[in-house]
Structure formats: structure tokens, C-alpha cells
Amino acid sequence: MKKLLLFVLVFFCNFLLYAQNGVEQKYLLTTETNTYGLSVLSLTDPYLSPLTYTGTGIQFGHESRRCWSETNTRLSIQSKLDFEVGLLLNPAQNSNMTYMAVAYSEGLHYKFNPTNGLTFMAGSSLDIGLGYKDVSRNVNNPGNVDLATNLNLSGIAMYDIQLKRRTLRLQLSVETPLIGWMYVPLAGASYYEMFRLGNLSGISHFSSVFNRRGINPRFTVDIPFKRSVWRVGLGYQKLQYTANDMVFDRTETSLIIGTTFDRIHFGGRMRKAPKNFISPND
Amino acid sequence: MKKYSLIILLAVVLLPSCMNEPTAQPNTYEGNFQSLWKIIDTRYCYLDYKHINWDSIYTVYHQQIPSVTGGIPFFDLMGRMLNELKDGHVNLYSEFDISRYWKWYQDYPSNFSSTLIYTDRYLGKKYRIAGGLNYGTIDNGRIGYIYYGSFSNSFSDSNIASAMNSFSKCHALIIDVRDNGGGSLDYSKQLASYFFKNDTITGYIRHKTGNGHSDFSKPVEITTTAHKTIQWQRPVAILTNRMSFSATNDFVNRMTRAPHAIIIGDRTGGGGGLPLSSELPNGWLVRFSSSPMYDINMQNTEFGIAPNISVALTETDQANGIDTIIERAIAALK
Secondary structure (H helix, E strand, O other): OHHHHHHHHHHHHHHHHHHHHHOOOOOOEEEEEEEEEEEEEEEEOOOOOOOEEEEEEEEEEEEEEEEOOOOOOOEEEEEEEEEEEEEEEOOOOOOEEEEEEEEEEEEEEEEEEEEOOEEEEEEEEEEEEEEEEEOOOOOOOOEEEEEEEEEEEEEEEEEEEEOOOOEEEEEEEEEEEEEEEEEOOOOOOOHHHHHHOOOOOOOEEEEOOOOEEEEOOEEEEEEEOOOOEEEEEEEEEEEEEEEOOEEEEEEEEEEEEEEEEEEEOOEOOOEOOOOOOOOOOO | OHHHHHHHHHHHHHHHHHOOOOOOOOOOHHHHHHHHHHHHHHHOOOOOOOOOOHHHHHHHHHOOHHHOOOHHHHHHHHHHHHHOOOOOOOEEEOOOOEEOOOHHHHOOOOOOOHHHHOOOOOOOOOOEEEOOEEEEEEOOOOEEEEEEOOEOOOOOHHHHHHHHHHOOOOOEEEEEOOOOOOEOHHHHHHHHHOOOOOOEEEEEEOOEOOOOOOOEOOOEEEEEOOOOOOOOOOOEEEEEOOOOEOHHHHHHHHHOOOOOEEEEEOOOOEOOEEEEEEEOOOOOEEEEEEEEEEOOOOOEOOOOOOOOEEOOOOHHHHHOOOOHHHHHHHHHHO
């Protein structure tokens, strides 16, 4: 009888262990990328000057991407945060413009793999951007604010190249604004009148492909090393928008370098860490 | 796969090519002339008000360009064209000169002597300085006197409170803004706020909404808010001359609505257009009036504000160490 009981216990224990292996828990990884960039920048802001200012900028970008859920890996969520500062000069090089910008976006992409090694992601993103341009020698119009939010069409193509010792990932990402809202002051209105006297008429504009067009292709290569993956690439941005009889233009070419890595995220009631993970909060 | 790749490549290549590069005039005499003429044509706010035929001015000055040799003669030509606007807020800034129109005060008597106000009859040598204000008492301590020489010089509530405390035994106050060529509109509003009991609409402003000479926005009220704690509710005289310009013009316009204020002296110099700036292909900066400001009756303040009591500084008084305008103010405040 004891032998029979022992046999049954061992049988069920094995069955339970087998069952646990059969429903293996899946965890979502988030791919994080931090990039630094050096850019050649051209800005035309007719509110400040009819001339195009050119100069250099430095950028920092943080991007994270993860699948929608453990079961739906075709959809992915992407968020990006970009900072940039630049110093530009007018063509005569006797007036400078300082430029600062921050932009945040959330995107959703659908992934499909037409062939082995090639991945396409198509979707959209919603962004909000805030920038400030300062031409300090100007009188009563020394600065102008860029403020806009856009729904963008977004696409990413990735291709893995298998080399002898590593796999390189080539990536081309493109975004273009579709519709949104933007702030553009009237050419003749001073910030004194707008913000001290509260005359905000004519500054709010609906934007679409008819008055705001742009594209920002970015080509990068992810190169895996022993303990890290480095990203290098080239970025280009062209943005043009029109409002209040003024045409604003931004052209930028940048050299990008950064690192990309995967991390796992546990948090909240639904995503508790397994026991074999050690958290400083435990 | 080819189809998807083609779509992406087409988007990357074709979309930027759909956009036009910003166009700017070339950095030549012709290009700089065209650029300057267009900036004024589309953005200067007083062309219609002053009945200026800017197209004929184009003809007159454009035909002089071929005879120009050198940057300085070209600058002088552009400066002369801008002087046709007869506006103290219009200047052309180059690395070697600033064009200016100063006839708004040079063609009139100065009506001010800084030497006089610092004689023992008025401020003397023991006057006090609080921020940008020089102050003391005159008329045997019966009247407070503040000389404020520039609205670019800052002052604070505590500066004003200190000055007004020292005038506690005075029955009236004189604020002298003669030869004050302007500065910050914020200081203009702040200084006026001490003389109002209630928030008061003191004028209007408009701005250009298009390239047409009369494309203006609807007037926006300019309100002078009464200061919450510091208020001078006794008579006050504002002394003006032709060099009271720009932000000073704005201050005087506000004070015309202050309950116990009287304007004494000469007509102010004007400068009622809030200036903005732009630049030419060669990097020269141009400043121009962009937003016209109006008094409470929607009258332009570009050509100055008339005083309530018109007084001129006489040579005889000046020779005798007497400031005619201050003396008239003392008499009016009694």
C-alpha cells in the first residue's frame, strides 16, 4: 500500500512539473534605444527673419518599443522623446539664432514579415513638439515658439544581414505628418500684444498635408558587440508649414550614434516578477 | 516585398521634392533694396495713415541704385528712403552706422535743460535715487518731484513706495518725463498704475493681419490696472516735451485718463507704433513700426499727445535759472 501511495505521489509530482513546463510564462521585452546626434540645421522663421539661418545642433533621443501584449506580437507600441539645441547664423553671419526643442510621441505599428529577415512595420504616431527660437538682436520680436501636435503616418523597414560573426540590423524609419494643430503668430503681432494684452487671434491653426508637410527618414545600422549593441546612422528631416502668409522651413541632416538594448518590465498587479527575479523592492 | 520597398522609397524621395525651398532675395544692391522695400510695404503700419505712396517711393529710389558705388552710399540711399516714413521708430542698422529720423524732436524747441532741474531751486544736489527715478521735494517741500529719464531704467514697487513716503507731506507730485525717449511698455504701465483708483481702459492696439496697407486686426483694449497697495490720489502733473517718445508717449497717453493728472509742457514726440524688426540679405537689421496704438478715442498716437497746458521753456527763464514748465506745473497744482 505504501509503495502504491509513493508511486501515485511521484506520478502526480512529475505530471505537475510537466504541466508547469507546458504553460511556460512569456514576458514582454522592451527595446530601449538612446541616441546622440550631431546635425547640420537650416531654419527659416519669417516671424523672426526672412533669411534662412544655418548652423549645428546636438540631439539626444530616447526610444522604446514593445509588443502590444504577450499574445499579440504583431502590434507594437513605440514612444520617443527627443531633445535638441542648436546655434545658427544668418547668411551674413552677423546675427545668431539659438534653438531649443523637445518632442514626445507615441506610436502604434503593425508588423509583418514578407520574407525571411525582412520586417515591415506600418502605423501612426501622435506627437507634440515644443521649440523656441531666439534672435536676440531683434526688437520686440526676439523669439518665436514652435508648438504643434500631429498625427503622423509612420513606417519602419528592418532587414537583418547575417555576417560571419554577427547579425547586422538595417533599419529605415519614416514619418510624415497628416493632420494636427499648430501655433503660428501673425507676422505683425508682437508677443507683448499676444500675451500681455491677451490678443490671441490668428495664432491657432488646423494643419494638414495642405499646409504642413514633412518627412524624416532615418537610416540606422545596429551592430552587436560582445555585451552591447551600437546603433549608427544618418537622419534627415524636412518640415515645411504655412500659416498667416508665412512659410516656415526646417531642414536637418544628422549623424546618429547610440546604443540599443532590451529590458524587461515588471510592475502593477498584472505584471508581477517571478520568484526567481530579485528586485530591490522585495 | 518589391512593392513595399518601392512605396517607401518613393515617399522618402518624392515628398521632400514636393516642398519648395524658402526663397530670399540675393545679397546684391538690387536684392537688398527689394527686400527692404517689401518689408516696409507689407509690414509697416502707417503707410495709409500718413498718406505715403510707397510705390512712387520705390520708383524714386530704385532708379538711383545703378549710380550707387560702395556700401556706405547704398546704406545712405536706403536710409533716405526710410526717412520718407518720417518715423522715429524706423532705423536701419549696419555694422558702420544706424540710419535715423530725428526731426520729430530736432525741428522743435527742446523745452528741457538737465542743468536746470539739478539746481538748488529744484532737485539740487541732495536728491535721492530709487531705481531709475531721481526724486526730491521742491517748492519748499510742498511738491514732490520725480525725474524719470528712461523707461529702459527699471524701478520696483519699493522704489516708488520709498519716493511716495518721502512725499507724505506734499500736496501734489510732478513726474518729469521730458527727454525720456522711451523703453519698456511694462514700466510705462507700471508707473501709470500708481495713479489709478480703478482698472481703466486707456487705449487700444492693432496689428497687421496681412500684406495690405490697411490689413489690421480688431482693436484690442489696453487696460491700465490700478496698483493694489500703492496709490497716489493727490494731484499729479506730468511734464512733457517733444523728446517724450515711444513708451513715454504710451505713459502720457495712459495718464490722460488718470483721475488727478494733468499734462503740462509741449506735445509729446509720438512713436505710437510698436516696433518690430526684420533683416536684409546682407545682414542689416531694419526696425519699423508694426502695431499702431491709439488713445481712448481711437485716435492714433503716432504724432504725439497734446498737453492739457501748453508751456514752453523761455530763454529768459532759463538764463535766470528758472524752468518755466516746472513753475507752471507748481502754479497749476496749487
